[in-house]
Amino acid sequence: MCVTLSPSLSFSLSLFLPLSLSPSLSFSSSLSPSLSFYLSLILPLSLSTSSYPSYLLFHRKRCPVSELHSKALINRCPRRNKQATASPRQAMSSEDLNDDDVFLSPSADVPVGELMGGTHVVNGSRPSSGYYSRQTSGYTASQDTPPTSAVLRVEDEATDRQRTPSPTGYRGAMPPPAQVPTPEEDDIIHKTILLGDSGVGKTSLLVQFDTGKFQPGTFSATVGIGFTNKVVTVDGSKVKLQIWDTAGQERFRSVTHAYYRDAHALLLLYDVMSKTSFDNTRAWLGEVHEYAQDDVVIMLIGNKCDVNGERVVRREDGERLAREYNVAFMETSAKTGLNVDLAFMAVARELKARKSNNPNERKFNVADYVRQEAKSDGCVCNVG
Numbered sequence: 001m002c003v004t005l006s007p008s009l010s011f012s013l014s015l016f017l018p019l020s021l022s023p024s025l026s027f028s029s030s031l032s033p034s035l036s037f038y039l040s041l042i043l044p045l046s047l048s049t050s051s052y053p054s055y056l057l058f059h060r061k062r063c064p065v066s067e068l069h070s071k072a073l074i075n076r077c078p079r080r081n082k083q084a085t086a087s088p089r090q091a092m093s094s095e096d097l098n099d100d101d102v103f104l105s106p107s108a109d110v111p112v113g114e115l116m117g118g119t120h121v122v123n124g125s126r127p128s129s130g131y132y133s134r135q136t137s138g139y140t141a142s143q144d145t146p147p148t149s150a151v152l153r154v155e156d157e158a159t160d161r162q163r164t165p166s167p168t169g170y171r172g173a174m175p176p177p178a179q180v181p182t183p184e185e186d187d188i189i190h191k192t193i194l195l196g197d198s199g200v201g202k203t204s205l206l207v208q209f210d211t212g213k214f215q216p217g218t219f220s221a222t223v224g225i226g227f228t229n230k231v232v233t234v235d236g237s238k239v240k241l242q243i244w245d246t247a248g249q250e251r252f253r254s255v256t257h258a259y260y261r262d263a264h265a266l267l268l269l270y271d272v273m274s275k276t277s278f279d280n281t282r283a284w285l286g287e288v289h290e291y292a293q294d295d296v297v298i299m300l301i302g303n304k305c306d307v308n309g310e311r312v313v314r315r316e317d318g319e320r321l322a323r324e325y326n327v328a329f330m331e332t333s334a335k336t337g338l339n340v341d342l343a344f345m346a347v348a349r350e351l352k353a354r355k356s357n358n359p360n361e362r363k364f365n366v367a368d369y370v371r372q373e374a375k376s377d378g379c380v381c382n383v384g
């Protein structure tokens with residue numbers, strides 16, 4: 001049933017018609033229960049399709065929850081856009097995220113926004129082209145020139161904290177536009193994502209790689225997601241890495257899932273002082289297999305290997321887990337810088353090798369390389 005009415009009239013009808021119809025219908029013996037239900041419930045909603053809440057209702061109803069779970073992103077309700085069947089990868093990599101895109105938590109039938117007290121609505125262009133922040137009505141994206149680093153922020157109770165530079169010095173870092181590579185310069189940008197529990201040292205690792213510094217201090221959790229572009233030289237060739245630093249906290253999980261769908265490499269960190277963070281790597285690897293591409297380069301990293309005495313995860317345990325999942329493994333220290341460059345260089349080498357026409361280079365094996373180089377780099381991390 002399709003009736004074109006003015007918004008105000010449809011709203012009035014949607015509000016008052018059921019009230020006026022329902023009582024009479026429920027006592028009417030001449031109408032079947034289903035018809036009475038239709039008239040009392042569906043009819044008013046049909047009449048009010050021009051009002052936003054009703055649209056959302058239809059939107060949600062038309063996108064099966066099971067499908068939403070697997071996609072983690074409600075994209076393009078058929079009602080509004082014929083590309084409703086676009087794959088999640090297409091949806092995320094295309095530049096036309098709609099204002100009806102809503103991030104969902106894969107672990108619950110609840111949009112992330114609702115978990116955080118609002119509804120996330122993504123407006124604007126894709127993440128690499130700007131700087132996102134959630135305001136009361138949703139994300140807004142600046143239309144500035146793409147930066148070499150960006151941060152997805154969620155403005156909630158932590159707003160003030162976000163505006164304060166994090167102890168690690170990474171959050172909010174926005175290099176000047178002069179450093180921005182033009183699209184012509186960018187042949188292939190390899191999207192590399194740092195994953196792992198909150199506090200394992202993802203931000204610190206990236207800061208150490210980017211600036212060569214470690215900033216000790218009070219731990220301040222990353223909010224949202226941000227990236228830094230780095231160009232590394234491998235055998236005389238430049239390899240462009242776009243390194244995404246994700247928030248390890250559970251509440252941002254479904255947002256970050258959406259980002260590693262088109263990742264080329266994933267660095268999964270745990271903290272050698274935290275058995276929980278090590279145990280959780282299995283769950284992380286499960287998510288990686290669910291959301292990332294099959295051929296993504298994965299490296300398991302035991303960070304904070306500078307600690308003495310407080311270590312609870314042995315190096316052998318990390319090695320065993322890496323063997324089990326057939327991924328490369330190394331221990332690093334974002335504090336001392338041990339093996340930090342190597343971690344990113346190894347990934348860059350592997351990504352370059354995969355695209356090489358040189359048969360010798362294509363034989364490159366990142367796990368073997370890391371094993372060799374980490375030893376020669378003198379990793380003397382103590383085993384507890």
Ligand SMILES: Nc1nc2c(ncn2[C@@H]2O[C@H](COP(=O)(O)OP(=O)(O)OP(=O)(O)O)[C@@H](O)[C@H]2O)c(=O)[nH]1
Pocket residue numbers: 168196197198199200201202203204205215216217218219220221222223246247248249303304305306307332333334335336
């Ligand atoms: N000793 C030591 N401490 C480290 C190392 N790396 C990070 N830390 C400390 O661990 C804490 C957490 O580091 P972050 O880099 O903020 O952790 P994160 O994984 O980015 O955390 P989220 O942003 O919540 O996901 C900070 O206090 C760091 O100073 C390391 O290699 N050695």
